Amino acid sequence: MKRYLILSMMILGCLNGYSQKFEGLALTPPMGWNSWNTFATNIDEDLIKGIADAMVETGLRDAGYVYLVLDDGWMAMQRDKDGKLYGDPKKFPRGMEALGEYIHSKGLKFGIYNCAGSKTCGGYPGSRGHEFVDAQTYADWGVDFLKYDWCNTENLNAKGAYQTMRDALYAAGRPIVFSICEWGDNKPWEWGKKMGHLWRVTGDIVNCWDCELGHGTWSSWGVWKIINMRKDIRKYAGPGHWNDLDMMEVGNEFSDAENRSHFAMWSILASPLIMGNDIRSMSEETRMTLTNKEVIAVNQDSLGIQGFRYLNEHNIETWIKPLSNGDWAISFVNMNQEPFNLNFDWLKHELGDDLSQKFANLKNDLYKIRDLFNHKDLGDTSMPLKATIGVRDVLMLRLVRQ
Numbered sequence: 001m002k003r004y005l006i007l008s009m010m011i012l013g014c015l016n017g018y019s020q021k022f023e024g025l026a027l028t029p030p031m032g033w034n035s036w037n038t039f040a041t042n043i044d045e046d047l048i049k050g051i052a053d054a055m056v057e058t059g060l061r062d063a064g065y066v067y068l069v070l071d072d073g074w075m076a077m078q079r080d081k082d083g084k085l086y087g088d089p090k091k092f093p094r095g096m097e098a099l100g101e102y103i104h105s106k107g108l109k110f111g112i113y114n115c116a117g118s119k120t121c122g123g124y125p126g127s128r129g130h131e132f133v134d135a136q137t138y139a140d141w142g143v144d145f146l147k148y149d150w151c152n153t154e155n156l157n158a159k160g161a162y163q164t165m166r167d168a169l170y171a172a173g174r175p176i177v178f179s180i181c182e183w184g185d186n187k188p189w190e191w192g193k194k195m196g197h198l199w200r201v202t203g204d205i206v207n208c209w210d211c212e213l214g215h216g217t218w219s220s221w222g223v224w225k226i227i228n229m230r231k232d233i234r235k236y237a238g239p240g241h242w243n244d245l246d247m248m249e250v251g252n253e254f255s256d257a258e259n260r261s262h263f264a265m266w267s268i269l270a271s272p273l274i275m276g277n278d279i280r281s282m283s284e285e286t287r288m289t290l291t292n293k294e295v296i297a298v299n300q301d302s303l304g305i306q307g308f309r310y311l312n313e314h315n316i317e318t319w320i321k322p323l324s325n326g327d328w329a330i331s332f333v334n335m336n337q338e339p340f341n342l343n344f345d346w347l348k349h350e351l352g353d354d355l356s357q358k359f360a361n362l363k364n365d366l367y368k369i370r371d372l373f374n375h376k377d378l379g380d381t382s383m384p385l386k387a388t389i390g391v392r393d394v395l396m397l398r399l400v401r402q
């Protein structure tokens, strides 16, 4: 019996040429921290260990942020004599494997970065032509997450390049979340589900509310630019494969209100929640936003349905997301320059999502209302909801089906 099992596994393996990703690794959007937004290539062992410690001490790990991802700048400028990558010995004197052990000893997972091109965006050795060696190296180091970028990829076919790395990871045998960072140029939502677990949908984020910051041939985008840039791709997201709105800028020079709105939007859009701030020195207000379990539960809902804009009246961006057990999340973000007095009559609304075929008939069905940032019950949907929303702040609710 066992012989037949092994034989059929081998035949299956040959038939598909090990052409697959590791399934079941990101059934809800991945959560973690990434070094790029705050530190760019200025990363080293002390910093990363300090971040690992802070993830535990601040409660972030226990709130679900488990991936600690080193972005660009961790490598030596060239490969070793066997063609393998290694950590910059000045920045990481004990090597990457030891760093991975430290990260794992804290109950966290180890994430790393490279690029499909000949060089990374920062000019370090890329994986082009070295995919299988690099995947094996990461597996040997105990890596759990790979962010794979798209600089210096002249003439490369995007789908093919990501497929090669996916196959290399699979052949190396260690389950590794594969994060496609291709900026949306080649519509990764159309093919990414088979290649990886998340894919960036735009160019880089920058810590402004709604700006475009030009860099000559490319731009970085503020929070609301990213939200508005891809209107029709929510159908591509779901358990195991997510539209990635980029590392968050929560805690990076935003007001507390803006931080809450940014976090609420990433949550309602089922984006991966990858922090990009210096969590060793964040304010208590930022910590409370990032560890808000009721908001995180919206992001991590097991149905994995990406939310969408329901209304934009009086400059109040109103977004909704169907949740399991017939619940709904709804966020009202005040885009005005002054506080807004909301008076929302539930009986005049029907929340519906043709894509997931979820509908809330508020005339017939009663929902209890939970305020997710103030952690308060606000009655039920039989009465209009009155609330004041501050400038660029959010009122985020969970409607709980009775």
Ligand code: GLA
Binding pocket: 036, 071, 072, 120, 121, 122, 149, 181, 203, 204
């Ligand atoms: C690209 C990516 C960023 C970051 C940098 C590193 O711009 O989109 O997220 O990884 O490269 O150089």
